[in-house]
Amino acid sequence: MSVETTTTGPTDHSASEAVRRILTSTGDxxxxxxxxxxxxxxxxGVAAVLQRFGKRIVPVHPKAETVHGEQGYASLADIPxxxxxxxxxxxxxxxxxxxxxxxxxxxxxxxxxLDVVDDDAFARTRAAGLDMVMDRCPxxxxxxxx
Numbered sequence: 001m002s003v004e005t006t007t008t009g010p011t012d013h014s015a016s017e018a019v020r021r022i023l024t025s026t027g028d029x030x031x032x033x034x035x036x037x038x039x040x041x042x043x044x045g046v047a048a049v050l051q052r053f054g055k056r057i058v059p060v061h062p063k064a065e066t067v068h069g070e071q072g073y074a075s076l077a078d079i080p081x082x083x084x085x086x087x088x089x090x091x092x093x094x095x096x097x098x099x100x101x102x103x104x105x106x107x108x109x110x111x112x113x114l115d116v117v118d119d120d121a122f123a124r125t126r127a128a129g130l131d132m133v134m135d136r137c138p139x140x141x142x143x144x145x146x
Contacts, residue, residue: 018131019141022109026131027084028055031076031107033098034089035059037067042113042137043089049139050087058083076101085109087138088116096121103128113137 030050035043036059047057047068058079059065059072066072073079076086076098086102088095088111095112099121102110110125112118112134125132 015133018109018133019136020145022085022111022131022133023138023142023145026109029058029081029083030055030085030087031058031060031073031079031083031102032087032089033060033076035067035072036061036063037065041089046087046089046113046137046139049142053142076105076107079105083107085111087111087113089113090116092116092118096124099125099132103130109133111136111138 032043032047035047035057038044044067047059050057051068057068057070059067059070060076060079061072062074064072064074076083083105084107086098086107086109088098090098095116096118099110099118103125107130109131114135114137117134122132122134
């Protein structure tokens with residue numbers, strides 16, 4: 001038996017319902033934490049896919065670079081408009097703090113990318129009322145929606 005099919009609660013971090021809800025009805029403004037102009041990084045390609053599927057991406061990186069034609073910001077707190085989803089490309093050790101920042105700015109959902117896992121952050125974020133997915137990639141999931 002796999003964990004995904006037998007577990008509910010905080011460790012069920014890739015529930016298909018949450019993936020679908022975030023991608024289809026949570027909103028179209030996605031802050032992409034860790035997105036820079038470095039084309040070799042996964043965040044760069046994933047952000048391009050999100051744009052192709054109608055999402056507005058907001059680069060969040062200490063350099064605050066413009067990426068894919070969108071103004072970047074040094075932190076989530078610096079973004080001067082509402083964000084629907086916070087897509088996290090930082091390592092697991094830093095991701096929990098980003099999830100807490102997402103809650104603080106009023107985001108509706110948090111998405112931790114492949115290999116980014118923090119069960120405590122998942123529990124805190126869900127307890128705050130946000131949808132959350134961990135260890136999945138929206139660039140892989142969104143085409144599957146059909």
